[in-house]
Amino acid sequence: MRLLFVTSEIFPLIKTGGLADVSGALPTALATTGVDVQILLPAYRGILAQCDAPQRLGSLQAFHDIRCDIYQTTLPGTRIPLLLIDYPALYDRYGGPYHHPQYGDWQDNPLRFGLLSKVAAMLAVPNMLQSWQPDIVHCNDWQTGLTPYYLQQMGSMAKSVFSIHNLAFQGNFHADWRHRLTLDDQDFQPAGYEFYGHLSFMKVGLYYATALSTVSPTYAKEIQTEQFGFGFQGLLQHRIDDLTGILNGIDTQVWDPATDPYLPANYDASTLQAKSAVKQALQAELGLQPLPNAPLLGVVSRLTHQKGLDILVEIAHELLASGCQLAVLGSGEPALEQQYLALMQQYPGQVAVTIGYNEPLSHRIMAGTDIFVMPSRFEPCGLNQMYGLRYGTIPVVANTGGLADSVQGGALAADGTLPDTMTGLVLAENNPSTLLVTLKQAIQIYANNGQWKQLQKQAMQQDVSWETSAKHYLDLYQDLLDI
Template identity: 80%
Template sequence: MRLLFATSEIFPIIKTGGLADVSGALPTALFATGLDIQIVLPAYRGILATCESPHLLGSLQVFHDIRCDIYQTTLPGTQIPLLLIDYPELYDREGGPYHHPQYGEWQDNALRFGVLSKVAALLAMPNDLQVWQPDVIHCNDWQTGLTPYYLRQMGSKTRSVFSIHNLAFQGNFHADWRHRLTLDEQDFKSEGYEFFGHVSFMKAGLYYADALSTVSPTYAKEIQTEQFGFGFQGLLRYRSADLTGILNGIDTHVWDPATDAYLPVHYSVKKMRCKKEVKHALQTELGLALNADAPLLGVVSRLTHQKGLDMLATIAHQLLDNGCQLAVLGSGEPALEQQYQTLMQLYPGQVSVTIGYNEPLSHRIMAGTDIFVMPSRFEPCGLNQMYGLRYGTIPVVANTGGLADSVHGGVLNAEGKVPAKMTGFVMPYHNPWTLLVTLRQAIAIFANSGQWLQLQKQAMRQDVSWETRAKHYQKLYETLFPGG
């Protein structure tokens, strides 16, 4: 089977969030099973210069006034062909893939990702670039949502899978964009790509793809409800037979405390004492008091309402007044950033806040903290809680989406022992006081080194790899063909 994986970001080349991690790890796991895979990605600023030996395959006429060069290289660290869409006017810019440096969205994002969607579809048609054509195109989030539509428009026999990584980000644009994107007028309706008078990339993917997937079984159920459906719950219920929830995995080669190049000391489930040395080094790096017995809480996240970190800010004083420490890495809503920076000023030596994105520090926080806090109000899958499991940094999470699917809560049994399947702590309700109670439960077990070590080992033994998940995707692709 030949698979084209279409994405707007991919680790280690360009990353803003979990989509990049999935886009780097899932194709790698699928390639290892023998699938014939190529990946297509926009050539954002600097990518062609940093990739290994990119060579020009040729060009594609995408729209009447846009012809893009297509370069081929390989995904770093793999042999997977990576196709880069070179059109400097759209992609060679300062800032991120979606936002200009002042954080506002690029005003022509409809065209930028319309080109990505159309190029992916054109690669499924006979072209002068290569003989290779995909049997399946795996589209990811709204940025590739028009690809299934273009496949139908052009009469391609290639099948499509559309993966929802976060339904809250939809790619809705002014109706006039339908002309620039060469979308057929008769399809601008509720049984098409129209969504409340807008051109919707997400709606196109949900409506026209042959199969739908999302990143956890619980989230697949949640998005069919009014609370989590963001207006698409009716369509998703209509297509429920085509919707599959497959829990994400993580790249266990990149995220491995026994080999992680970003850590000062390595450790494993059989060598846990060295984790304390990593904590000591992190405390030193962040200017925290060198106290091995202080519960060190970690946060690596977008600082937003969705992530529930306003709840943590609300109760932080009660935790800090009782001797906890807190290490925060992330950026987001200015008011929330300011709340955490104020905490750092009020609790010197107890709170460290780093605003921005720092991949090496994210690894050290994941390894050097004791408890990872992730109280998201909704979370399609989440990867950080799995990094926490992998590193023996016990996650405290909300009971939603992939958090509920990947972290198994529990309480000590009558003999004071940790239940065999327990790997973390799950909040039953979304409010600050439930978070406080749940964190206190975790801190109480942390105080008992024997119980805590048992919990850490159980967490680290969980299978969070992509190998198992990749097999589920293989089966999904196979269902798209007769006899599959």
Template identity: 45%
Template sequence: MKPLNVLSVASEIYPIIKTGGLADVVGALPTALAQEGVKVVTLVPGYPAVTKALARPEVVHQYPGFFGGPARLLSGRAGALDLFVIDAPHLFERQGSPYLASNGRDWPDNARRFAALGRAAADIGQGLAPGFVPDVIHAHDWQAGLAPVYLSLADGPRPRTVMTIHNIAFQGIFPADLLFELGLPTSVFTVDGVEYYGQIGFLKAGLQLADRITTVSPTYAKEIQTPEGGMGLDGLLRARSGIVSGILNGIDDAVWDPATDPHLAKPFGRENLQARAVNKAALQERLGLRPDPDAIVFGVVSRLSEQKGLDLVLAGLPRLLAGRAQLALLGAGDPTLEGSFQAARVVYPGQVGCFFGYDEALAHQIQGGSDALLVPSRFEPCGLTQLCAMRYGSVPVVSRVGGLADTVIDANEIAIATGAATGLQFGPVNLTGAIDAFERAKTLWQDKDAWQRLQLNGMAADLGWSRPARQYANLYRSSLQTV
């Protein structure tokens, strides 16, 4: 097995900087790929948290002028991660979100900031760091979308490129008059380049020029090639369907392990599932829910948005909470949804508990203490929260879309009889479908033996990164064979 060098290019990486599942994927893949003979170094922007985490950084290159100011390319390690870091204070030395200013709007120079990420990736691909010359550049989401573009303009040999879509709803679209500022010639402002309905499309450009395209589940790979799921890029993806593949995400099963999780009131595993009761009681106490071991606790760990279907949970609350049922919610996002859940906590005291914001410990506690986890997304590229739920014995109740459809086996009659079921699916994704799923879950909850079988099945599933890493390694190697 020939060793490979892969440069991973991303705007966030766990555990240093995280806003969503992208960071989890980018942070976990390098360790898993090492088992496949693939050395990964990840290029990330030099946000304050990143430069602080970088141990004994070395200067690889100095840019006297780099998208509006001087910059340095640094290399070093942060924990187990090998990193290249773009140390450009004028672009990245800002507190808060990597993408949003304090007013909740995009940073006005995001085009330059993430063009810099693509430019540095292309430079490394052309040998800027002699100690690490990549065979493959793996670009993640729109923020890395210009890497294949800059490489396409270079002379001489170049690495192969893989573009991964984590969520096609986010595309990085900017005015055409930024072309020169981004260091792009007019020759690339075409339908076969960066032009996208008269503007510059970062994700579109990456998809147009990459050697391989992946997304994070097989079903989502099909959905994004339809007008309903492609968000305007379906035609491009159909035209390039021969190089499009779906590789399911995994979870870091060292971080997400109920037997060793320090955030839980009591660790547990398949052999002592009854210990979950302690975590359920602790969760009820933390979120102000009525202490009731027999109530079914529905959990939510999610961005609060229409995409995630949380409006369906709100609209179905009277049915969801009927009888001895409770809701434990952790999330942030749409202010209207936050306000509505806040109001629901007042209307249903002891039955609805909410925390608005990001709390890693509480995310683990909801997985380890809830009985069922709701993921009613209208579309979901892969989803990680349902995988964590299965690992922690919380039965996922999910919509039949994207990676949710690929990872959760519905508890229909046959699946229950054959011992294959791991959760509940519903469709279509509307209020009627969601309420039916709530009712199915509450009915099944009454059959303790059947419910425990769902829990044990989910906890036994292979949810780690070994299999996805093998698929990525095979993809990298096959891309090199077509040179």
């Protein structure tokens, strides 16, 4: 089975969120099952230099005025072929893959990701670059949404899977872009790529892909509702037979407290006492008071309304009055960033806020905190709660999407016994008062050393690897090829 995996970001080369982690881990897991996989990615600034001996395969005339070079290398740390689209005018820029340094979208994003989609389709028909052609093209989020359309337009025999990582980000642009991107005018209609008068990359993927997947079973159900469908619920209900929810896994080699090179001490479920050394070092690193028994809460997240972190700010004063500490790493909405920075100023030594992205620090927060907070208003899958399970850092999560699928809540029995299925705490409702009550419950369990150690061990026993998820994807691919 030959698979082309198309993505706009991938760990460890370029990362803004969970898509990069998935893109790095899923192809690797699939390759171990015997899938012949190649990955396609834009050559953003500095990426060619990060790769081992990239070889130029040739060039492709993607659009009438764009001829791009294609380089082949391997994904760092693997033997998986990585194809890179080298077109400096679109990709060699200072800033992120989607935003310029001032956080606004690149104005030519339709062309930047239209090119990614077009090249993916061109690699799935006979071409001069390589004899290898995919049986299946796996597309990820709106940035690759035009791929299934181009596959159809070019008469490719490859089947397509379009994975929805976050339906809220849709790639909706002015309708005039359809001409620049060589989309047929006759398809600019509701039964096509038109979405409320706009060209929607997400709509193209949802409408034209052979099969659709989401990153958790619960999210697959949620996006068929008005609350979470963002205008696509009708189309998704129509395609319900083509829609599958597969819970993400995590890279259990990268995220392993027993071997994690970013930690000052390593530990596993049988040596949990070493976790306290990591906590002590984290408190020192972040300027928090060296209080080993103070419950330390962690947040590693985009600071956005979606993530529900405004809810956490709202209860912070009452929460901190209980004596806990808070460590936050992330960036996002400027107003929310300022609220967290103000909180740090108000509670020196009790609150630490780091604005930005820092992979090593994210590992240390994951390992050094006691409780991990994720009150997301919606969460297609979420990976941090799985990192928390893996690291014995108990997740407190909203009852939505992949959070609901991966964290098992529970209540103490009348005699104080902890359910042996419990791996974290799940909010009954997602509002400030419920979050405060639930965090206080977590702190109460933390105060009972025996219960807390039991809960940590139950969390760390969970299978959060990609192996199970990869088998589900393999089944999906095989079903498509059997059609």
